Every structure is written in structure tokens, then in C-alpha cells.
Amino acid sequence: MRCFMDKVMNIFKSEEGRRRLLMTLAGVLVAGFSVGLFNFSGFGMDPFQVFAHGLNNLVPLSYGLFYSLVNAVLLVVVFFMDRTKIGLGTLINLFLLGYVVDFSSALWARLIPHPSVLVRAVFLILGIVIMCFGSALYFTGDLGVSTYDAIALVLSREKKWDFRITRISTDVICTVLGVLTGAVAGIGTIVTAFFMGPLIEFFNRTVARPFRSGKAAK
Secondary structure (H helix, E strand, O other): OHHHHHHHHHHOOOHHHHHHHHHHHHHHHHHHHHHHHHHHHOOOOOHHHHHHHHHHOOOOOOHHHHHHHHHHHHHHHHHHHHHHHOOHHHHHHHHHHHHHHHHHHHHHHHHOOOOOHHHHHHHHHHHHHHHHHHHHHHHHHOOOOOHHHHHHHHHHHHHOOOHHHHHHHHHHHHHHHHHHOOOOOOHHHHHHHHOOHHHHHHHHHHHHHHHHHOHHHO
16 A cells, blocks of 8 residues: 555656646546447447446446446456556546546436437547547556456456457457346447547547657647
């Protein structure tokens, strides 16, 4: 615990560390907001969100609270499997993202109660682009991965499986379990599972990496 707190304090000691913290916070906020857009579109969410929303149908808790509880369980698993994957970014994701999703979902449902198919399609596209932008910030901030990402990374390393195969497998399992418990999977789920990489890399190259290095501010 002391080692973890020392790492947290070191983040604030350098300008780059403060930029990485800002990137992590912004990445989680943006990603949570994008999931609300996915929910509103009705065309399916990313696999882990499908899983979490499906399980949430079985318990009388707000999504924000339930998401935090699910990630807390995964956090314990990751801690015993490979605690090096846990960082400040992991905790920010755990305690913040679910509540941002709650807010974003409720906001759009209140503002546009009866969206047309065209409006929903626009929200799906916006959700994909915004999620890739938030993911680029979060990943490049490099202050710890989300618990779900950590599971795939650890399994890939321990079992010596190809990470792409491991991640697709965990995505498929999450999607199936989510659908079986009442969540919506669709084209949005397929896109996020297989085709987000190039767009995330674009935002990494044009925004996230320059900002982390300080070049964007010059």
C-alpha cells in the first residue's frame, strides 16, 4: 500500500505526470459519456458493457453502483493474478466510469425521448468516435489499465496466448452472457470488438502522445 501511495505522489511531482493524470481523468469521463451515447442509440454497446448491463438487469441497483461492484470483484482477482497491472487509472475507472454512464444515459433519454432511427445511427457513430478518443487518452496516460483489460492481459501472459485471440475470446464470452441476461448487443458491439483499433491509434498519434510529451502545448 505504501508503495502504491509513493507512486501516486510521484505522479504530481512532474509536469508529464500531471498531464498523464489529466489524460486519465479525461479519458474515463469521455469514455463514460460515450457509453451513454451507445445506450441511447440502441444498436449495442462494447462487450464488457453488454455483460455489465445484462447482469445489472438481475439486481435492483443503479448501474453506477453495480458497475463499481463488478469492477471491485475483478480488481481482487487481478490483484492476486498480477498486481502490477493496477494503478491510479484502474481506481479512477472503477469508481467514476459507471456514474458517468448513468448520467449520460439519463441525459439523452430525457432530452430526446423518442429518437428516430437516423438520430440513433448518428449517436452510434458519435459514440464510437468519442469512445476511441477517450480510450486513446486513457491508454496513453498509462496509469493502470481497467480491470477488464487487465484480465485479458494477464491471461495472455500467463497462458502464453496471443493477446488478440484472448481479448476476442473474453469479448465474445461477455457478449453472450450479457445477451442471455437481457442486454442489447448489435452492430455497435461488433464494431467496438473488432474495428476500434485503427481509430484509437489515430487519436494516439494525433492527440494523446503529443499531449503526454508536451508537444501539443508548444
